[in-house]
Amino acid sequence: MGADSLPQGDKAKPVSTTPAEMGAFNASASTSREDLEAGNAELHRGLSSFHLQFIAIGGTIGTGLFLGSGEALASAGPVGTLLAFIFIGSIVYSVMSALGEMATYMPVAGSFTAYASRFLDSSLGFSMGWIYWFSWSITFALELVAAGLIIQFWNADLSVGIFIAVFWVVFTALNFMPIRWFGEFEMWFSSIKVVTIVGFIIFAICIDAGAGKNGYLGFSAWVEPGPFAEYMVEGSVGKFVGFWSVLVTAGFSFQGAELVGVGAGEVENPEKNVPSAIRWTFWGIYALFVATIFFIGVLVPYNTEDLLLGSTDAAASPLVIAANLAGVPVLPHIINAVLLTAVLSAANSNVYSGSRILVALAKEKHAPEVLTYTNKHGVPYAAVATTSAIGLLAFLNLSASGEKVFGWLLNITAIAGFISWSCILICHLRFQKILAHRGISRKTDLVYAARFQPYLTWFGLFFCILIILTNGFTVFMEWDVSDFFAAYISLILFVVLFMGHKLLVDRKWSLIKIDDVQLIRDHAGEKN
Known part of the structure; x- marks a missing residue:
């Protein structure tokens, strides 16, 4: 990020200390490099830094910010919600710092899944990769439902199933495009929602200053009904409960920023482009999120009737509600149209990220080898098809309990994201230990060296684990079996995957020895 050390000059290159590593880095000298992947698979380095940034932005800015923030505002109030997003942003910063350091040194396809298997334990890589793939494939279904x-919003009589089917076909087809075409499409698609958020911020400033039908607003919504909402219980405890309950929603909203690491294996000149993408992605997403949440809290009182707790209708989006309250009749339709493009862009990134994680799993022998096979354009068609197929679960929303299904999916994917972040941070602690053991200086020998280490990584890891364990605390206040499983099913699945692989496949209960760790990168062709 801005505070990270970026050494200048050609000497700031990854340093290898074993013959195997030296051979790998010598191979990178060629401008036309081939992947060291399973089978005959070959991913292409067809992405630029901008492509990588916008794929991450596309996967991050979606349902959580535009729809989930309404429920968050009703639960915690404007200041409680703002603090929750700022706090989660600090955790994301620690994750992005850790990922940036590893992904620049070892830019492999699916990055952190491979790091877990190579630095720590095969079973950890297996369970982490599958839970992360599960998260993104389910998120694809979630975004289709949201679309x-x-x-x-325009015609309540139309069946959601029609649009689930249409968009599923469209985004499956888009992910079969050559990676450079896909990157260009995603860049322009994601630009729409960036422009919209900036436009909303300008709109919010004008309305707050008195341009709307209600005149000057200032911070009136922070005074009445107040800065914090009481959730489930009264008093200060209720306000804290509201704040803590929103952390999962905020985590879901930020999930996707780490996609910069997933795409590191397909980006041109990773030593230069990955650090740039890491910096711009985090600060760009963080600024847009915090500014949007701040102005939503200024314009929309948390007790507004349209903020229906648990509703997934776009009419309950705080951006649309803000426009309605301001008395601008056409603006809600414009915002709703942009919300649609935002959600669809996120869905597009979901298939990409899920498919690349499958490739990484297959390369580490954690999935069938066929998932690594690519066509002549470098597209892993089997992995794309498998990930896309899970999106058909979106049709569950057509059942009578569709709204509950939506809530289940959101909770499941959000906690899976926190689990993945925790694993990334654990990998980074191990990575630092490996470098120190081999006499590699992080400050002088790495292209990208994050500051505040290892303290920043420990900070992020502590709170990720704390949120994972306490995210369902409201269930114990008002017991509900369904909500309990929605809160903890991802954690249960992760443990089952880890223990199952450990007992049936790995059968080794010790970490990989530091001397046995191979810091070898995958190398992909520069063009597709």
């Missing part, structure tokens, strides 16, 4: 609900 249908957004369209119902």
Whole structure:
């Protein structure tokens, strides 16, 4: 990030200390490099730094910010919600710092799944990779449902199933495009929502200053009904409960920033472009999120009737509500149209990220080898098809309990994201230990060296684990079996995957010895 050390000059290159590593780095000298992947698979380095940034932005800015923030505002109030997003942003900063250091040194496809298997334990890489893939494939289904609900804003009589089917076909097809074409499409698609958020911020400033029908607003919504909402219980405890309950929503909203690491294996000149993408992605997403949440809290009182707790209808989006409250009749339709493009862009990134994680799993022998096979354009078609197929779970929303299904999916994917972040941070602690053991200086020998280490990584890891363990605390206040499983099913699945692989496949209960760790990168062709 801005505070990270970026040494100048050609000497700031990854240093290898074993013959195997030296051979790998010598191979990188060629401008036309081939992947060291399973089978005959070959991913292409067809992405630029801008492509990588916008894929991450596309995967991050979606349902959580535009729809989930309404429920968050009703639960915690404007200041409680703002603090929750700022706090989660600090955790994301620690994750991005850790990932940036590892992904620049070892830019491999699917990055952190490979790091877990190579630095720590094969079973950890297996369980981490599959839970992360599960998260993104389910998120794809979630975004398809959200797209249908957004369209119902204009015509409630239209079936959500129609749009789930149409968009599923469209985004499956887009992910079969050559990676450079995909990157260009995602860049322009994601630009729409960036422009929209900036436009909303300008709109919010004008309305707050008195341009709307209600005149000057200032911070009136922070005074009445107040800065914090009481959730489930009264008093200060209720306000804290509201704040803590919103952390999961905020985590879901930020999930996707780490996609910069997933795409590191397909970016041109990773030593230069990955650090740049890491910096711009985090600070760009963080600024947009915090500014949006701040102005939503200024314009929309948390007790507004349209903020229906648990609703997934686009009419409950705080951006649309803000426009309605300001008395601008056409603006909600414009915002709703942009919400649609935002959600669809996120869905597009979901298939990409999920498919690349499958490639990484297959390369580490954690999935069938066929998932690594690519066509002549470098597209892992089997992995794309498998990930996309999970999106068909979106049709569950057509059942009578569709709204509950939506809530389940959101909770499941959010906690899976925290689990993945925890594993990334654990890998980074191990990575630092490996470098120190081999006499590699992080400050002088790495292209990208994050500051505040290892303290920043420990900070992020502590709170990720704390949120994972306490995210369902409201269930114990008002017991509900369904909500309990929604809160902890990802953690249960992760433990089952880890223990299953450890007992049936790995059968080794010790970490990989530091001397046996191979810091070898995968190398992909520069062009597709």
